[in-house]
Ligand SMILES: NC(=O)c1ccc[n+]([C@@H]2O[C@H](COP(=O)([O-])OP(=O)(O)OC[C@H]3O[C@@H](n4cnc5c(N)ncnc54)[C@H](O)[C@@H]3O)[C@@H](O)[C@H]2O)c1
Ligand SMILES: CC(C)[C@H](C(=O)O)[C@@H](O)C(=O)O
């Protein structure tokens with residue numbers, strides 16, 4: 001198992017360190033895992049003037065899986081787009097064809113006391129957001145800013161090919177088949193042609209999955225339903241932009257954005273694994289970030305790339321026992337939390353439990 005470790009910026013290195021401590025336990029048991037680190041994002045820009053240097057991309061392509069922290073930060077906000085740290089993650093997804101993004105929003109019973117949770121709405125929640133990652137307004141041409149003040153114009157283009165829509169919808173149907181057999185396809189077909197095509201293709205594919213119940217929902221309604229009654233969903237499949245926004249929203253149903261892991265998969269099981277949150281500049285360097293989304297992302301790596309559900313189950317159980325023991329970073333603190341745990345205290349608890 002060859003894993004590329006790309007820590008990135010802000011809290012990225014702080015949380016990835018804790019995941020690697022868990023990995024070291026598995027190594028100590030004899031599991032053959034090779035890791036190699038490389039710079040990415042702002043850290044790579046500072047060192048090489050490029051957020052995704054050739055060597056980093058090469059490593060990502062050669063590895064079986066990429067474990068990714070987070071990139072970005074205010075220091076880089078004035079850079080032009082192709083120098084910005086975020087370009088690294090977008091290019092990695094595109095270059096490696098990591099098109100299928102799985103973002104599970106699960107409420108662990110051990111976290112039921114977190115002050116941010118409303119148990120009557122979220123207890124037992126288990127939904128999977130399947131987000132497309134290689135198309136949409138993120139990549140469509142033309143794009144840019146033209147003209148001179150005060151008449152400048154900014155423009156982006158929402159585009160999806162039939163092939164891109166078809167493959168992510170198949171991923172959505174297959175994910176639903178393996179779970180609760182309900183798929184909700186989220187679009188904005190009342191306004192946008194791109195998503196009219198999306199809905200048409202969803203209806204055309206549906207007969208291939210007679211065991212899956214397909215429904216459609218407009219994205220604005222979906223945003224509202226996620227807050228009102230999220231347990232109505234099993235699998236949600238949607239495009240790049242809507243999936244980005246809905247998954248941050250869904251993360252708060254699980255207690256915190258620091259709880260939500262993700263897998264970004266190609267057609268052959270290779271993948272990039274990262275928490276859905278960013279570099280959290282407001283808490284970076286303080287040692288207080290929640291490392292659980294990162295650790296759980298590593299769990300997803302063992303399941304989806306290496307087929308080792310035994311290890312992903314162990315990682316999840318270890319996370320849950322750390323929570324059961326009452327360990328809480330500030331973002332998931334409960335009323336009875338006297339002093340929130342640090343990033344490394346949580347890591348230590350997971351290491352002990354595993
Ligand atoms: N995949 C990525 O690398 C990725 C994802 C999202 C945003 N970003 C980038 O990150 C930078 C900051 O973006 P933002 O502030 O909008 O979003 P963010 O996700 O970094 O932070 C949003 C809020 O959530 C909190 N938070 C995030 N992760 C946390 C964790 N593990 N534990 C506790 N609290 C956590 C932060 O402290 C902040 O208050 C930007 O440059 C953005 O482009 C990168
Ligand atoms: C950093 C940014 C490019 C990225 C995205 O928009 O996809 C992030 O928000 C995410 O959710 O992974």
Ligand SMILES: [Mg+2]
Nearest residue numbers: 244245248276
């Ligand atoms: Mg996002």
